[in-house]
Amino acid sequence: MADAIKVLLVDDHQVVRRGLRTFLEVQDDIEVVGEAADGAEGVALAGELQPDVILMDVKMPGTDGVEALRRLRDLDHRARVLVVTSFTEQRTVVPALRAGAAGYVYKDIDPDALAGAIRSVHAGHVLLQPEVAGALLSQEEGGSGAGRAGSLTEREREVLGLIADGRANREIARALVLSEKTVKTHVSNILMKLDLADRTQAALWAVRHGLSG
Secondary structure, rough: OOOOOOOOOOOOOOOHHHHHHHHHOOOOOOEEEEEEEOOHHHHHHHHHOOOOOOEEOOOOOOHHHHHHHHHHHOHHHHHHEEEEOOOOOOHHHHHHHHHHOOOEEEEOHHHHHHHHHHHHOOOOOOOHHHHHHHHHHHHOOOOOOHHHHHHHHHHHHHHHHHOOOOOOHHHHHHHHHHOHHHHHHHHHHHOOOHHOOHHHHHHHHHHHOOOOO
């Protein structure tokens, strides 16, 4: 399965990990490469196994999912993290998204929908439930980002629109005929000018202000 999506499971409940593995192993395009029982072990295994997607629980003893996400972000790890949680409260899920998660699903998700979610975040998309997207947008609108659209250059607007479409830096570089380094610079400038913390907030901002495709 050379082209399979490599998935790492991070959950403190063995029965949950076993259930996820059992289902995912029958998918032709998904390969489970490892399991971790807490966030710290998950971060360590991510560095060792280089997964494409990490399924991450939020509430775990020791290093929880949010802290693990922050560590992965600080390490600039390439894996996309999909939060798999039984908690629906915005105060639980929103910090995980702000820490760099590509989206979240509930543990009672239909198995086929989970496989679809893995494929979606691996393709670069942001996967948000409507109520959480609304919460993030409300918080963003309370900040200074909405008043700074005029500070963006035309190229930055193009980059922002592609971020909202779920494009990775490499894809943006290809689409705009730029180097990845230049794209990274544009992304940094966008976040600074709009006073946003990460690409998820930038994507939501772009959708809210009509800059997405």
